Amino acid sequence: MEFFASLLSALPGAVAQGLIWGLMAIGVYITYKVLDLADLTVDGTMATGGAVCIILMTNGVNVWVALVCAFLAGMLAGLVTGVLHTFMGIPAILAGILTQLALYSINLRIMDGKANTAINPNNFDLLVSLRNVRSLTIENPIFVAAVFTIAIIALLYWFFGTALGCSIRATGANPNMSRAQGINVNFNKVLGLMISNGLVALASALYCQYQGFADVNAGRGAIVIGLAAVIIGEVLFGRIFRNFALKLLSVALGAVIYYVVIQIVLTAGLNTNDLKLITAVVVAIFLAIPYWKGKYFRGKMKIPAAAGKEATPNA
Amino acid sequence: MLELKGIYKTFNRGTVNEKKAIDGLDLTLEDGDFVTVIGGNGAGKSTTLNLIAGVYPVDAGTIRLNGVNITNLPEHKRAKYLGRVFQDPMMGTAATMGIEENLALAYRRGKSRGLSYGINNEERKLYREKLAILGLGLEDRMTSKVGLLSGGQRQALTLLMATLQKPDLLLLDEHTAALDPKTADKVLQITESIVARDNLTTLMVTHNMKNAIQYGNRLIMMDAxxxxxxxxGEEKKNLTVRDLLDKFNVESDRMLLSE
Structure with a gap:
């Protein structure tokens, strides 16, 4: 009984956190699923966005301006990874790792050499804050994060339906065909990486406001959480959500489910220090499932009762 | 008009795997020429097409298309002038996107891709008409993912995509080689009717000598x-497989093997 009581009280926080990380996971979805690139830059940008936002705000900048700046900072990081990958021919994974490493120093510089910068919700007009998580007002971070999620999904749905957005999807689906159809594949990869990292930095800015501080280590393992959300969303909703907007929504829901599950195991008494280990194991298993399915489980074939009736493959 | 002058291309230069693929190639295609290209493996047929398309740069020589020097243009910029169909049916279409989405991508070949809708209803009507001409029933499956189509259907669709915006030059790189004979014939028929309708200048690589003779107004054989x-001209019209074998005995052994 005590377990359920404490779980219930912790649940709103988990949902809010999940929704904010859902935005980040949507960024990961754009590179990992749409562009078919594994981008590790996000481990850096998940700290950069917050650092930019908190530093600007503590220096008196309006919260919305700070959010836009965080988004732009993320795009810049994506640009660097994109240029490393396309112009300098470095494999995407390595390009991301290089940018991520460089960002650690840059994040420290943004925060004036301090690993941690706090922002007091009493003195600043924060969009989302931990302390409103149980209040029934429009200041509740769950409400605010949900609005952000819906707005961003709508925006992305529109964008990936435009001629430019379609060409980005084609770039991920088949680069050979894309080039043959006159699509500048390299430009599209860079643009996709910029949008993705911009979103991650935006999520980071919101998350730091929510927590009330920016931390240089905030992004450690972010890619794994992002992937976890993408995969959980796909496994649970893949069969029913086929529309692009719904797929993005399933990613956001995946992040919420991830954080709720984490909250459950933490409430059940799991050591917080083991969390990353468990996350890694769970993501590894989920990543392996499609491979195992293809390799060890053949699709069940129904042998037709009336023999002699040949299957006719379409010519 | 396509003009290739003094084209050279060597792969893996300076290594044990050095391969001289194109060795001083000169070739001129007149407007409306439908040229079939035959030759043994490693004769340089596909390499020629890839050099024209800009998949990799030439070592020496110039490529001109309708007077424009395209030798140094990157692949995606040349695409403006070219329609391409590949040997591998998987290569010419985006499997995870719908039929109409693939066509919409092809419809914008050579145009700028901005923030206007990626596809509109007027286009959909056009695509439906064009698909109906193929006679494969694809016009009723416009939103189906291309990954669900068979190899023949995908090649027919790729062909349609390559010619949706009239190309200055159509490059067909053994585009029926991966298909069963019946489907290959069907795709070749579609090819011929589209080429004839739009009077397209065409380069078609094939391993099938019969097809090379049957289609087009000109036949070239490549070697080394x-x-x-x-x-x-007339000589091409009256050509038979036997003629070709008798006349060019030197090449025939390898050709026969790959027929």
Whole structure:
């Protein structure tokens, strides 16, 4: 009984956190699923966005301006990874790792050499804050994060339906065909990486406001959480959500489910220090499932009762 | 008009795997020429097409298309002038996107891709008409993912995509080689009707000598990175496989093997 009581009280926080990380996971979805690139830059940008936002705000900048700046900072990081990958021919994974490493120093510089910068919700007009998580007002971070999620999904749905957005999807689906159809594949990869990292930095800015501080280590393992959300969303909703907007929504829901599950195991008494280990194991298993399915489980074939009736493959 | 002048291409230069693929190739195609290209493995047929398309740069020589020097243009910029169909049916279409989405991508070849809708209803009507001409029933499956189509359907669709915006030059790189004979014939028929309708200048690589003779107004045979035989006009019309074998005995052994 005590377990359920404490779980219930912790649940709103988990949902809010999940929704904010859902935005980040949507960024990961754009590179990992749409562009078919594994981008590790996000481990850096998940700290950069917050650092930019908190530093600007503590220096008196309006919260919305700070959010836009965080988004732009993320795009810049994506640009660097994109240029490393396309112009300098470095494999995407390595390009991301290089940018991520460089960002650690840059994040420290943004925060004036301090690993941690706090922002007091009493003195600043924060969009989302931990302390409103149980209040029934429009200041509740769950409400605010949900609005952000819906707005961003709508925006992305529109964008990936435009001629430019379609060409980005084609770039991920088949680069050979894309080039043959006159699509500048390299430009599209860079643009996709910029949008993705911009979103991650935006999520980071919101998350730091929510927590009330920016931390240089905030992004450690972010890619794994992002992937976890993408995969959980796909496994649970893949069969029913086929529309692009719904797929993005399933990613956001995946992040919420991830954080709720984490909250459950933490409430059940799991050591917080083991969390990353468990996350890694769970993501590894989920990543392996499609491979195992293809390799060890053949699709069940129904042998037709009336023999002699040949299957006719379409010519 | 396509003009290839003094084209050279060597792969893996300076290594044990050095391969001289194209060795001083000169070739001129007149407007409306439908040229079939034959030759043994490693003769340089596909390399020629890839050099024209800009998949990799030439070592030396110039490529001109309708007077424009395209030798140094990157692949995606040349695409404006070219329609391409590949040997591998998987290569010419985006499997995870719908039929109409693929066509919409092709419809914008050579145009700027901005923030206007990626596809509109007027286009959908056009695509439906064009698909109906193929006679494969694809016009009723416009939103189906291309990954669900068979190899033949995908090649027919790729062909349609390559010619949706009239190309200055159509490059067909053994585009029926991966298909069963019946489907290959069907795709070749579609090819011929589209080429004839739009009077397209076409280069078609094939391993099938019968097809090389049956289609087009001109036939070239390549060997060791050059054109060794060039037949056109009346002579081409009256050509038979036997003629070709008798006449060019030197090449025939390898050709027969790959027929």
């Amino acid at each position: 990175g050059r054109v060794v035989v060039d037949i056109r």
